[in-house]
Amino acid sequence: MASMADEDERQQDRDGIQSREVDESGSVLLFDGDNSQLTMQNSTVNIIGGDYVYCPSRRPKRQGEQMRLKQQAEFGFLSKVKRHLLRATGEVQYLESLPTAMIVEMENGMGNATERFHVDAKNHIGRDVQKIDLKQVHDPMNNQSSRHVMILGEAGAGKSTFSKMYSLAVFEGNVRSLRGIQLVHFVNAATLQFQTPSSAFQLFFIDQMAQYHETKLTSDEGKSGREWIEMNSDKFLIVIDGLDQCLEDFGERKNPTISEMTDAKANDLIANIMSGRIWHHARILTTSRWNIYWKLMIDQKPDKVIALRGLDDENLETAALNLSNCGSTMIDQLRRTSPKILAACRNPMFLNYTTTIYQSDRDNLSDSISGLMAAFFRNFLRSYNVDDFESVTKLAYNGMLDNIFAMPYKYVKKLGVNSNDLNNFCSPGAILENGVNNVTSHDTFYIFSHQTMQVCTIFLYCTV
Template sequence: MLSENRFLAKTKLHLRSKIGGSKRFSGHPTIMVVDMKGTGAGISESANRLGRDIEKISLDQIHDAEQDKCSNHVTILGEAGAGKTTLSKMYCLAVEEGNVKTLNNIQLVHFVPAATLQNRSMTTAFNLLFTEQMTRGPDTKLSIQEEEAGQEWLSINSAKMLIVIDGLDQCLEEFGREKYPIVTATTPAKANDIIANIMSKNIWPDARVLTTTRWNIYWYIEADQKSDKVVGLRGLDDETLREIAVSNSIDGDKFLNALRNAPPEILSLCRNPMFFNYMTTLYQKDPSTLPDNLSGLVAAVFRAYLDPSSVKHYDDITRLAYNAMRDNIFVFPESYLIKHKVDANDLNKFLSTGANLEDSRDTPSPFDKFAEFSHQTMQEFCCAMHVLNLTGDGIKEFVTNQLNDIRMQLTRQLLFGLILNDEVTKPMEKYLANRKTSILECRKILMEHLHSLIENATIRNMETIMILNECGDETIQQINQKVDNIIMNQPGPLNGHILLAKMTERLSPLQVVYCDHFYLEPPVIEHFVHIRSYARIFKVQTVAIHDTSLTESNLAEYLKHLPLFHCDELLMYHCNLTKDDDRLVTRTWRKHGIRLNILSVIDESMNEDGYEVIAHIANLSECKELAIQQNGLTKIKLQGLLHGCQNHDTKFLLNEGKVPN
């Protein structure tokens, strides 16, 4: 019992060391429960499908499920810098302090950065996640008796543990690329096998699990390892942005106005916590000029961090970043730094360091001294810089092979912006000089690759749009001669919609712009009102409206612009229509003369009155098919639907069970 108590006490000390003790964080991104059903899996286009937001939740609702039950495994998804790590630390603190009602039985909270799971040998789950992790602090190293007590405690009490595995995209081996053997808590296995078995509930099946990763990795995770619930991070609101700006001694209102006057994607990008902090750094140095894309922003931060005393070491930092990205390493033991001839003390603006110098073990942990980049995005940018230190053939190999690696997706975008955008390239020239490959030669290689991404004068994926957004006007003018059409599936998150609108304008005139699926939101609408000026034909197969609190003004705004998209199908997702909406719907539908082939409804909370309104909409739009989510149409709701059909003489094909993609 004494060893068990010491084990639990040391895990609490370890948690505090990982999340910053009692530190309080100011603000966090908007948290949305995301429905990933019907979004496909795997690679290519489906990787752009980010699910459908169901509802906004608070931090303490992350593990909530229906009927006050608990979701055992939850995944937090977000783009680079979206705040996944910060949010998961905040959540650990809330659970540990007893502020999460659903998890009020939790006695052990354990936070594990996936980047630190670098044991390449076979080991057990407890050894990997507890023994090895906790050796890094002199006060948390487990004795043999405490290890035995901890394993025994977990075998009985796993339901009283929350384990957070932060950053599946930073696992030593690429996650989700192969089938994993089923193992138990006591079976020696590789690190990825252990993580996969925790996620699929073979190890500690009753534990509460929280994992975080970037969106693109989610599609490679096997179905049995996917979580019971997915939440997505959708950016900071204006009030939180203002608060962070003020905390950095910046006039919050002036700063937000400057962002609003910048290109539209910059404000969207800065709702991402990391990029907002980057932008405040630049704003403090020069409020008059702000970068207008991702590569320009990170390049400016690179120059701001690289003070005169460390300029001579930038080759070291880019070489380290390149080799670490290829090895998929994000936390560097001292041995790794020595191998790559890097002194972290010379690069303290880029690298944060840690050391357990007080620990006098006979066999020191490989993490007694370690370093990591201030953020993964900075590591990816430095990796892109080092590509010019390859030969021409090496760059071609990197572009065609390495950059098809999903882990290199952001590096790819940053490389193209760094080389094919003069506004980014010119301020970086002195850092890119005297490389094995000149900027001019690298530019030629990347242009050849860009042309290879365009098939039959058509751009067909969102990643190409994101790459082109990083490129300068001269590059766009050359590409413009090769592009007539943009045809793709869902553009992705809000920023993806905005980038698509911007690229349509930059590549105009186009013949056809087509999207399979499109979310209609007020910030998106304003960027597409002039799209017919840039494309002869603009069509969206399915337009989705997701608004749980429709008002006359915002519904009128949606419907006013719906004809712009020439859609065949309208998906009303959790709009929660009521009988009071019928007059509003009738007036706006008739005013704009909207016609549809398919009307789709996904709304399990809407009552029979709402389904009566749906029947009226089907009549007004002369739709041929009404698609209802499987299990969504109960007998009572069907009666409301039939009553609406009788009242409005509505006829259509009812397709229950279809969930539009």
């Protein structure tokens, strides 16, 4: 029988852990609003003040130094994934107005459309069956779980914003169907173009997170993170934004069947994640333009398709007011004078461009889409010092032809473009190889700040 002294010592141990929670805490991931606790092997993660905090065990001598270091590495991995998510979604604020999201019943193949299905100008075959809000994305459909959900829409439809807001909602525990998720990871597919063949964890975590010093994983954190993902894939949501910006197009060849440990190209890794062969219990959200959906193999297709149908009348006016104090006046003027422009403004990014022009020269607002975009770029060039805009449009055009959306320095130089002229059009990044970030001009790549910016410069290149 244990002595009273031993019992008192054990109680002091327990009391000590509780009193040291805040002193030795650090942020991990918040996914649950309840006053619950998450067991992380032999350590504990409690929710204190709206965030998870790490509470290390006070028995390192009993558990061993190796276990303590493993717990710290696991905690470091979770913390840095959180920071990476917040950095990737940092510019997104919760919006009062979002484009209309519709669950779409799709035909398995192009085939002949029946009366139940409509074919729009882009040959999208489907039938809108239910309008949903942001928090219903992964809700079950027809009594079937929705492991993989795909958001479809044209350039500027709001796919990236929608997926980032959804990532934050899951991260904060505001999506009921994903309350069990403990890890959310957001990846821009365009940044996966330059990695050599590697494993899924290497490409999606180590290389992606090495772009910033504060999220770069140590070797121990990488090892613990890989083990955590393998053991907890059912507690993991991965968001891959922009499948249409992958270097290799889907459907051009059959993707090989590979495992989590196999080194492969980005396209093959994404295909096996979507099909469930890699991280097979993970929840997945992908975004793309419509054309990619039809190219996917049957096992890669999503369990649910959600189409962004643009801003409705109420959200259109609210979004315009959020962009500018004169938003309501602009919408009234467009109703009277430019119904075609007003209809185009249901695309959130086009609304943004129109508002920019209206604020600078409301009396000469074009009544054609091409005229308005030309006015936008004239205004843009007046605002920023761009010596050679023609070379920028040439870069956009050639990048689209070569299916390159993250353009490396050598590619830019080959086309004779001054990289200084790209600063106001593109966001720079660094080419990563095995988690090593070599920050030199020759390792830099450039991504247009939004795909519609690239599309519009292509229009100017072809018409001027």
